Amino acid sequence: MSERRYLGTIGAEAVGAELELVGWVHHRRDHGGLTFLDLRDHTGLLQVVFNPTAAPEAHRAAQRCRLEYVVRVQGRLGRRPAGSENRQLATGEVELAATGVTILSAAEPAPFAIGDERPVDEGVRLQYRYLDLRRPRMQRNLRARHRFVQGLRRSADAMGFIEIETPTLVPSTPEGARDFVVPSRLRPGFVWALPQSPQLYKQLCMVGGLDRYFQIARCWRDEDLRADRQFEFTQLDVEMAFVEETDVFAALERLIGDAWAEAFAIPLGAPWPRLTWQAAMERYGSDKPDTRFGNELMTVTEALAGTEVRLFRSALAAGGAIRALRVPGGAQLPRAELEGAWQQVARDAGAAGVVLLPRLADGWQGPIARAMGADELARLAERTATEAGDLLCLVAADERVAGAALGALRLHAARRLGWIPPGRLDFLWITDFPMFERGADGGLQPLHHPFTQVHPDDWPRLESDPLSARSRAYDIVCNGVEIGSGSLRITRPEQQAAIFRVLGLAEDEVEAKFGFLLGAFRHGAPPHGGFAAGIDRLVMLGLGEPSIREVIAFPKTQTGQDPLTGAPTRVTPGQLRDVGLRLAEPPTGPGPATR
């Protein structure tokens, strides 16, 4: 074939040309005599007309064409007869009068309609992903993703970043997420891990004098999947030497802003608002607040300090707080819904429950309101600006628990009552995260990672009161979705040693796990910091998709399987022998062995 003409680009200027075109049969309209085939490629549709008197051979061949056949057609491009133009179609002024057609590939009837946006069961879509990819949604999404990534690359290049590929067979570390482990054939009994992030390598790049590193990095985490989480995902990974927070912020705002403009033709604006972690927790009960709407949380502990209500009194006696969320217009919600779904939201967030106080024109409703004094209710109304018609939600508990429950209710109310303005994008930075948190085992663990710098004001009390120490870590949040996080890194050995002491890591343990990094820092390490942003989530947001699976070509299901290939598969005895492994239990369930 000479020069390929794409179907969606063919217009009136080509009228009279002899063309040879290829594509999929999108629609077929057989009038017995005249037969129309709509030919499709990724650029659009073109109508091909087969006339039995003008080209009997081609017409007969067209009768055999079915939907989704791949065909090559020859003919002359003509203007459509007056009155038969299709204004819905970009190429609707013209049509190809076919003189010949070749079936390049026949097609069985598709399990679902290709040219139709109607929803199809996602399991079926994934099983036939190659057909799903032909449909408008995935075509649009993957092309937008491509443009987004190209935008990132162009922008990074323009700012002097260089793209480095770091290894995907890396040492396994027990910290953080569960690793995907790869057995090592040449050292039986030893394993590789797939990287959860290129963190340590990019820091080594800084020591290596590369100055500004970036990578479109595939990362793996063997944890349960969600709408916004897959086993493997792609992040924009960035590290910069000789920088402070503001430099990293500016770089990320520009990178994402440039890519956003390129993929979605929307200017994001900059700089993005910054909110400390403390303020986010107080105002939204979340470290990834959805700031597209207000309705912030309030604290009413003082207003109820002298309360007789046992529920409140016992929480206060235990050192807890009473926090509040006002739901304007919420008093009309059915009692059954409040006591059902709304209570459930609070319980799922870890609270024992939520006190739901509808305020009507004739006063507060519910048994707890009746147990409260009139002055108490008046103070509550004043403090929270609750008016007739509103619903007041109160949670009395540990401050964090109360915040989490009301934060969850705030999101629930927003979806239920339509508080979220459509089309809005609220990017913001969350700063000043705590350095440590308590893990499930009661021990301290880094909130970000142990190479994060401590806030300069908090070094003095790092070891005496580690939980109060802030770090120089920061997140990007957009519309309540965590987009990514970063930090300024420690490069001074004595600071790093202090962190490891707080974490209770023995020196030989540190040496075994991170000796290579600490060694590098003894050879002239520039101060540096960076960021990692989830590309799947960014593209999902940009497209308004509800799940990252909609922007990933071949995703896994929630149970971590690929319905298309059947992976994961069993392993043959030979494969196991090669890598020196023996199965403790035979695998159950279906699934063929590979090879």
Add this chain to the structure above:
RNA sequence: GGCCCCGUGGUGUAGAUGGCCUAACACGCCACCCUGUCAAGGUGGAGAUCGGCGGUUCGAAUCCGCUCGGGGUCGCCA
């Protein structure tokens, strides 16, 4: 591991309170008719025992239990 939702021909759906469901509709598929349609039209046809197994019942797609699959979410994701 917990909680919640869903599972009817190839696809999408309908099938309150169990019997009139020997399961309906739309699209798709097959055949025939039809020379200007474009979600073409017309006529006819094939195709599901209601995810699977077990139970309750005179009787179940409809009720119960278990199980499998899909999805949401909590835990988990330094």
